[in-house]
Amino acid sequence: IGKVSLSVDKEPPPVSCTCVAFAKTEAVGLLRKGWSKEMVLAAYTxxxxxxxxxLVNRVGLEKEFVITGGQSKNSGIVKRIEDALNVKTLPSPDWKKGELDPMIAGAIGAALFAKALYLKNKNN
Structure with missing residues (x-):
């Protein structure tokens, strides 16, 4: 999806709806209006x-950061985030080379938080 979304000559306007329930209907409508699949994917990414x-602007932009989660594997989203924030993100770990899969970073963080909470409650 990411590579295909980056193949457009001109960025289309972003779609208004990112809710999965309504996104399919909107995407079909755009295709019926003559948008190419590349334009639709570019608009969604x-x-x-x-x-x-x-969200990043609300919490503050760090000088160096890495994108994690499923979106880190979508080059279209990563490139557009970098463009929107005018930064170059640190490279995500390459899970294909046996490095930590960036998609599970949130799960690892949740597990560490749960362990700390468990140990805190165990000692009280």
Whole structure:
């Protein structure tokens, strides 16, 4: 999806709806209006990148950061986040080379948090 979304000559406007329940209907409508699948994918990855960039701007942009989670594997989203924030992100671990899969970073963080909470409650 990421590579295909980056193959457009001009960025389309972002879609208004990123809710999965309504996104399919909107995507079908755009295709019926003559949008190419590349334009539709570019519009959705752009919309996701804008939403994520807005979240980053709310909490503050660190000088160096890495994108984790499923979106880290979508080059279209990563590129558009970098463009929106005017930064270059650190490379995500390459799970294909046996490095930590960036998609499970949140799960690892949750597990560490749960362990700390368990140990705190165990000692009280």
């Amino acid at each position: 752009r919309a996701m990148a804008i939403r994520m960039s807005n």
